[in-house]
Amino acid sequence: MKAELHKRSLVLGAALAAGLGVSLPALSQAPPSNTASDVAIDELNEIIVTARRTEERLQDVPISITVYNQEQLANRNVTNAVDLANFTPSLSANSNFGIENTSFAIRGFVQELGTQPSVGTYFADVVAPRGPTQGTQAGDGVGPGSFFDLQNVQILKGPQGTLFGRNTTGGAVLLVPQKPTGDFGGYIEGSYGDYDMYRLQAALNAPFGENARFRLAADHQEREGYLNNISGIGPKDYNDVNYSAVRASLVLDLTPNLENYTIASWSKSDTHGSVEKLIACNPTGYNPPNPQIGLRNFVGILSCGQLQSEQARGTDFHDVQAAVPNPISLIEQWQLINTTSWHVSDTVTLKNIASYAEFTNEQRSPLFGTNWQASTLPAAYQPVFFRGVPAVFTGVFAIPGHNIADQSTYTEELQLQGGSEDGRLRYQAGGYLEWSDPLSTVGNQSPQLAACTDLASLACSDPIGSVFSVALSQQLGFPVPINVAAVNYTAGRTTYRSRGIYAQSSYDLSSQFTLTGGLRYTWDEQTNNAQRITYNFPVLPPFLGAPTQRCTDPSTTANNCSQYLKQESDKPTWLLGLDYKPGDDVLVYGKYARGYRAGGVFTNAPIDHRTFDPEQVDNFEVGLKTSFRSAVRGLFNIAAFYNDFSDQQLQFGFDARVDPVTGATAPVSPTTAVMNAGKSRIYGAEIELSISPLDGLTLDASYTYLKAEIRSIDSVTTVDPNYQVQTSQIESGAPLALSPENKYALSANYTWRLPETVGSITFGATFVHTDEQLTTYGYHDPAIVALYGQDLGTIDSRNLLNLNVNWDGIAGTSVDASVFATNVTDEEYYQYVPGLATSGSEYASLGEPRMYGVRLRYRFGD
Template sequence: MTKKRYFALIASTSLASVLAPKAGAQEAAGRNVSTANADIIVTARRVEERLQDVPISITVFNQQEISRANIVNAEDLAKLTPSLSANTSFGSENSTFAIRGFVQDIGTAPSVGNYFADVVAPRGGSPSIPSGDGAGPGSFFDLQNVQVLKGPQGTLFGRNTTGGAVLLVPQKPTSAFEGYVEGTLGNYDQRRLQAVVNIPVAETFRVRLGVDRQKRDGWLRNTSGIGPSRFNDIDYLAARASIVADLTPNLENYMIASYTKSDTSGPLQKLIACNPGVALGDFACAQLADAEAKAEGFYTARSDVEGAKSKTETWQVINTTTWQASDHLTVKNIASYAQLKQTLRSALFGTQFSTPAIPGFLPSVPFNFATVIPAPNAKGLSNQSTFTEEFQLQGNSGDGRLTWQAGVYYERSAPLSLTGSQSPNTINCTDIAQLQCTDILGFLANLNPNVTPLVVAGIIPPIQAGSVNYTVGRLTTRSIGTYAQANYALTDQLKLTAGIRYTWDRQQSDTAQISYLFPTFPVPVGPPTASCTRGNTSLPDCALQLSQKSSAPTWLVGLDFKPVEDLLLYAKYARGYRTGGIKSDAPVAFSVFRPEKVDAYEIGLKSSFRGPVRGNFNVAAFYNDFSDQQLQVGFADNPAVNGGVSATAGPVNAGRSRIYGVEVEAGLNPFDGLSLNASYAYLNTRIKSVDLPQLPPTDPYIVSSTVLPGDQLALAPKHKVVLAANYMLPLGEGVGAVSVGATYSHTGKQRVNYAARDAASIAANGGRDIGVLAPIDLLNLNFDWRRIAGSPVDLSLFMTNVTKERYYTFTPGLFAVAGFEVANLGEPQTYGARLRYSF
């Protein structure tokens, strides 16, 4: 289908049913308004319902809470949400969500669906670095609310929601002329400007326009003198236009167009440990010693890449048409088209290595360990389009005992161009694109007195240590699903819910992977030799075509019982499904993987209490049973083959796991003005069995890290606590509404990789498993003065990470294989002020 036909379909769609979310939220105070839970409206089941009436474990944030907590990306949201984590392996802008231990790893489909206005986030097409699928820059402004749904949502939201779903609900145009302008100033030279205007052009035509511009210096200082001086900066522009047209009294068309552009230095990991005598461990130890001697500090790292850059550009058009056919039937159509483009030029692991000087013979020579550079003939790492189409019917019986919905869903993600990278690996390059490189480590290895005679005699070939790896390709995915779900009131207090969905998925990839090796003996000079990275392809282009098909049903059966108005008890069983896929840069035996399935069981209670002391108490207990689980396995260069391939990782259907836990959310208003909230998640995960296929000795890769029976799942802390308090000062109305608040979060220790768990590695790291992150404790404070002296002006002051906690959010697991470890750092203390003028 051509691009013009995509636009024509979106613009001309005219069948529909009502979904106009009006969620939430009492203005008065953020996650700190406990009694608001009884009245918050959510769309977790694709219809509007009170939060306390929905038999799903849900956490909801309104826009005021999002602003107060300074939430601008997935990582920020995860800090304040029980059972929600963020995978930050490639920086905060590329973070993806994990819920209850369900994680999206490199090469897999999401396990947590991210939806904006009922439409899935634009997909990315990179085989090696996650892109798309998450909540990127500019996603968290002018929202009605954010809903975090926990547990499989596969009936109504489709496959790839085994862990849950995150719903971003934008503010819909209203019938009032209103808007606001908001400015923020903060440390690290933070500057943010938001402006929104709502225009009722006519009684039947309403428009809402918004823009969000934010710029902030990076808080991670680059001490190498190469490339940008700061990393982890923010620099984005987000714009949104929404239009509601009442075509007839019963026919509504709602269109959203959004655009985001981010241009930063990108992420950079910090070298934190070395393993002397292992691979590049001695070089890492030298870098660490030099950094310590120069007292570089915690929030520093080193990049060896000139012009490091991360650019992301996304635009999306969503058309929702709603037709109220009768009192008992609503018809809805949702169509969308999006494009995502991403370019990354980055030193992946924050190293600045150089060979030692040999006096009178060879000066010190720098070399790149692992770097991502766009391939010369490719347009970045991702350049992908996503088209979705959903037709939905909603209805109810005349007596109101039966409500139902059914629909058909289609999604296609297609490449707009060739994408990929050309990356040096332990080699010195003056021009990577033109392959002007020197394998200095290989040259030095051949000078070893024990090696040189064997090479000269032809007994062994010259040692080659470095390479440049060229990987480009295209990835196309298609998904078709059909579903139905119904709720039936068996009695006035007891309801039965049942739903089923069937999904057909297909993926196809076309890739080329070439490794370039360079002369090392007798001198490191000359043109490179090309070879195919994969043994089942051939020169000159090393082309490879792979495809994967899968299909599966998902379902839900549940009972909910409401003995009184403010008490809900529920129990449910659901089957979740995450599609299989293709990992073209993994070893041949692991390049295609199958779907994974999960059986989820959950019981829960939701209660509200009123009177002089008001509040709510919600609890959910769950058990999940995985089969054919997609487990992440690390692969490294096989020294016996000397293939010169870069380390990689990929999913393998190798395991069975179980997950169980409890989630509690409670709120209390002991007296007017004070609200207290507490949430807690207990998560117990365990891999029950692992069946990992073996690689042949002649494969260019070896397995460098894998999971073992008894392991905890990654990004699944056993304990997570969030406590919040907000107090509204008893001042007169003429002064305005003044409140102070605090939020504390504790995230228990969690595993993030499965490498370096052998006794030697643990001993080399001082007796600590480097794949387990230490607990994290964060405290945030805020001050809000709304309607200052009766004016339309609001003032807010905020401070995050008040105690200046220093912590890591991810380590990739290089210690045992590469001889060192790096980490993503958590954000330091930030503070600032916001001023808003509303009209």
């Protein structure tokens, strides 16, 4: 009923032209120039961004921003969030749940599992549709089919809490679509490349009289996966691509002063999903009390058996093993955005924005690349009846008949923008509302060390538990059942509410000095109602019978294994800044900003850690933006920042409690909790340079130095009788995750302008270096490093090179051609390591290998 009401209110808003408008940036005309280099640099100087919710020249905005237009995205072959992060200093990506469910990190601000984003993602000024944060990562980001027919992508660095609200402590990523114009035209584009990649794109722009403009764009891409599955079970590849996306936009000039802008979009991605490669094992287990085989050891033993078999047969870097016969990652999203601008007068504009979106995600994913066989166990522990039966470590599997995400998100924002008659005062104020409700119950039915022929019907066995049970029963002379494997069932519904009011203004103290101040107050609420059940399976002969069922949390037994959690949080955020502009081409700024990320709930945590509070950051930043138009034309931007980060939301691990007297283990699986236990210091600098030393040649460089470290960690305890704190935890002095100390990008483009009857040819190259970076805190425990002989939680540095050649206007026609290659040196690198050392094994998500292809585009109309 609520969803239907949201839809109706949205449609009514469109009909009444009561939406918020984002008008098409009108690029200023570049000064007369006779060289391609001058044109390129002037275009850089005149880039229009919406970083402060209004149109401004990039060089006039006192924010550190990286901007890519659609051509630059195409030259780098950016088709997903990981691609964008790989080529952007200050931006990192967590791909633990696959490239289709990636979260961003900027300047060390990372989204932990179970928390809300630290980097807000926006499309056409609307925040990304929500997804549940319980157990998996889905929604809240840039999904498949987002990087086409865009005006630009803007990466805003540093807290954006005043104008964009909560959950932007690290920054924001803005995707700005092409807006319909008054010219008829469009394009059709086809791409083909290795891994059987093909992509089709098209756009049509059509005016309907003087007061209506329409644009329709579509994108479809398919590509085989670059992870080669050698298990013989399920598909032959993972990390494949198969999406379709459609976007329709309509602009109506209802009156000379009232414009309505509506965007309808739909996308669908249907792939095998992702899997992480098994990269290390330890058969002795983590810090065992004795050298005998124990429960913890079997994960390591089975993993080492798998690795030994792979080494014996010979495998490549991108070979993986996965034991799921029918994996799927199906993501579908549709969204309607209505925006309208009412220019009340020459100095006052009233805007309102309304949106409604639905996000659905079905998954059957092994998550970790295991294909464990009982035949790899020591001979004394090999039950004949389980030889050759694969067991899945764990995975993401939607509960029968449902999805892991099925969420609606409705937003409404009313905004007033204006200024004084003399232009010295500029202001905006507004109110924001967001409702996000589940469309149905969602959840995960995940096997833990279980061998399942039909997970949905719980047709599973416990091969490792059976090994223990049979051996111990024979030794003692009476039956002793020991369950190791389980299927954990979690089903629930999560709702979000967010409300905020804000105001920000800038006042020119003089022709050179401008003072900016802003304040926002935000109220957030998250609720979750979840049922958690654990199923165990017979472990003694004849190994038959129905699974036993118990509440994962014994304290919820009286409530049918269900619990209700609610967390409310509210915080002010603010901005105070001073700009100094001695000339049109120089801007010096300094600012102090407060950022805030909402608290929330995490149902899988121990009983005393199932809710957590908001976190906050105080950001201090100074910067310089300058352009020069002498013999060498270009621009130079630099920003230095310092962040004081407190009440930090960090994830801690908990093991099943072991009775110190009997040695019995509590009947629960290891879990994690989000706690406000950290204080960190983050500082660094960002530099961007673009110059044109020769006619036709443009050189670009960007660099980020980042020092992000945890200053202190609160003591971690729990009163839950079923859990104990893991020995390996986060330590003071550790660097923050996904925070490379140095990252830089170098690019060069040379345009060879030939006669019009031939066209112009551009040669381009982009090189990106990323320092080593931490992805997992636990590896700072010396005991774990000693067990594995290396710090697996820190992934190595990497160097990526992209090349492209574009031939525009071939033979004087409207046909353009491109050749592109990414990761030209075929660098082999880890993208992310989840940190499962205490289990006896470790895994990694792998970066893309070398890829190449060609594009052909036909332009028509004006």
